[in-house]
Structure formats: structure tokens, C-alpha cells
């Protein structure tokens with residue numbers, strides 16, 4: 618049984634206009650997204666800004682109520698629940714199982730609280746006695762490789778990378794079953810990014826973490842994810858095991874995202890644009906394939922007929938009319 622099964626998730630925002638504020642259209646921020654996360658698996662959700670990744674993660678956390686679709690969550694030794702339709706009141710006891718790592722380690726820690734109190738706050742809220750909280754705090758500091766003395770200091774005493782470790786310790790405090798990490802390293806320097814990715818790898822090994830890892834490009838997700846789902850204008854356009862996706866992408870948008878990954882060799886050309894043009898407006902998505910105005914391989918059919926996701930021989934799914942005939946460039 619998968620830990621999480623998202624099925625045909627939709628989140629539309631109404632657009633109101635005129636004197637009577639009539640609904641004149643809808644922003645289809647998430648428009649029929651399906652994926653699963655197995656226990657112990659990390660799935661990366663990748664796409665440029667505005668593709669709907671944050672909306673998907675906020676629906677899973679029920680910070681947003683989906684327009685339609687199902688989000689089945691099956692905690693260990695528990696019954697499956699549909700987070701999409703669960704009354705918010707009943708969400709409360711489940712919150713401990715799903716925790717979040719935030720993008721900005723500067724904004725997400727209360728500057729007036731000591732690190733020890735920040736990390737143990739979720740334990741306190743859940744009624745864990747003080748002695749147990751102290752013991753768990755020491756375990757958590759060790760897990761995220763922070764010295765025990767950090768507990769009596771304030772966030773401003775730490776660097777961005779150290780603050781992200783504190784945020785991770787707090788997210789782990791209640792032994793969550795699913796971590797939603799929304800761009801957890803994009804605010805950090807490249808050298809520090811690698812340290813945090815290594816920490817997440819270590820935690821995957823030690824704790825068997827299950828994770829949804831949201832990122833706007835493919836530069837950081839390769840080592841940390843088992844599978845990658847690529848989103849474009851509210852839909853998943855390709856999902857595949859990580860290695861297959863990097864070596865042999867099947868969707869032109871994935872190829873474009875790979876081409877934009879900075880080369881490890883500094884003498885090579887610097888980061889390129891993802892693809893010509895801008896991400897389409899989800900309030901007025903182009904007809905046919907939403908990527909066709911930016912795609913170098915567009916043919917007539919792409920302008921009129923929307924491609925459905927179809928299984929590939931490498932165990933993935935892709936929605937492109939030309940997926941079978943194109944030989945797209947991957948990376949080694």
C-alpha cells in the first residue's frame with residue numbers, strides 16, 4: 618500500500634470581474650494531477666515557477682482545499698484517509714504525520730525563540746512531557762549534525778545551512794511519515810546546498826524517510842529522488858525513475874529543463890534559459906499541448922489535440938504526441 622496516492626487532483630481559482638464580481642474564468646493552477654509515493658520513497662516535483670507545484674503541496678497539507686480529486690494517505694498501522702475531502706477538524710490528529718521543510722530558513726524560524734524551543738515546539742503542542750522533550754531534542758540535534766550547545770542559542774547566531782538543519786530537526790520531531798520539502802535548498806549557496814542534500818540522503822538511509830521534494834529545476838533533485846515528476850501548467854507531463862529521466866528524457870519540456878542545468882565544468886557554457894518564451898498562463902492555457910508554443914518539435918497535431926499520459930518502456934509516463942519518434946538529449 619502506497620503512503621500517498623494523489624488522484625486527478627484539481628485546484629482552480631475563480632476569476633471575478635465587473636460590478637457584480639461575476640465569475641468570468643478560472644485559473645487552472647492544478648488540473649488533473651496524479652502520482653503516488655511509496656513508503657521510503659522520495660518523489661521530486663519539478664517545474665518552472667507558476668506550474669502549480671506549491672499548490673499541489675499546499676493541497677496535501679490541506680492549507681488549501683482542492684477543487685476535486687483524491688489525496689489518499691495511509692499512515693503506518695492506520696486506515697487510509699482522503700485528505701482532499703476530510704473536514705479540517707479531522708485533519709488535526711493527522712498533521713503530525715505530514716511535516717514540512719520550508720524554502721527560506723531565515724523566515725521560517727521564530728527569531729525570538731531559542732533553537733531548543735523551536736525544535737521541541739511540535740512535541741510540546743502534542744503534550745510530550747518535558748523530560749522526553751529534552752531527550753528527543755538531543756537525538757534530533759545529533760540527527761541533523763548540530764552541536765548540543767546550539768539549543769540555547771537564537772536563530773540569528775547560525776548560517777543559512779545551519780538554520781535549514783534546525784528546520785529539518787523541527788520537521789522530524791514527531792517522527793512524521795511524510796515530509797513535504799518545498800524548495801528546501803534554493804535559498805542556499807551552492808556549496809551549502811550539497812551539504813543539506815547530503816543530510817537528507819543520510820536521513821533517508823537512517824529513517825527511511827518518505828518525501829515529496831519540490832524544486833523549480835533539475836539541478837538538485839538527481840541524488841535525492843527515486844522518481845521525478847515534471848509539471849507544466851497544472852499537469853504532469855512526464856514522470857520517470859530518476860536515472861531514466863536524466864539519461865533519456867521523453868518530453869521536450871524535460872529536455873529543456875535538463876539543458877538549463879548548470880554544467881559541472883565551469884569552462885562550459887553557463888546556465889541557459891529553460892526554453893524560449895514564458896510559462897503559459899493557467900487562466901488561458903494554449904489549446905492542444907500547453908507546451909507547444911515553446912516546443913521546438915511542434916507539429917500541427919500538438920496545436921489542437923491535448924496529449925494524454927502514456928506508459929513508457931522505462932517504467933515512466935509521458936504526455937507528448939511525438940514521444941515515440943523523438944530522440945531527446947539527456948545528461949550523463
Ligand SMILES: Nc1ncnc2c1ncn2[C@@H]1O[C@H](COP(=O)(O)OP(=O)(O)OP(=O)(O)O)[C@@H](O)[C@H]1O
Pocket residue numbers: 630644645646664665666667668669670671672673833899
Ligand atoms: N490564490 C490564487 N488566486 C489565483 N491564482 C493563483 C492563486 N495562487 C496561485 N495562483 C496561480 O496558480 C498558478 C500556480 O501557482 P503555484 O504557486 O502553485 O506555482 P509554483 O509552480 O509552485 O510556482 P512557485 O515556484 O513560484 O511557487 C500560478 O499561475 C499562480 O499565479
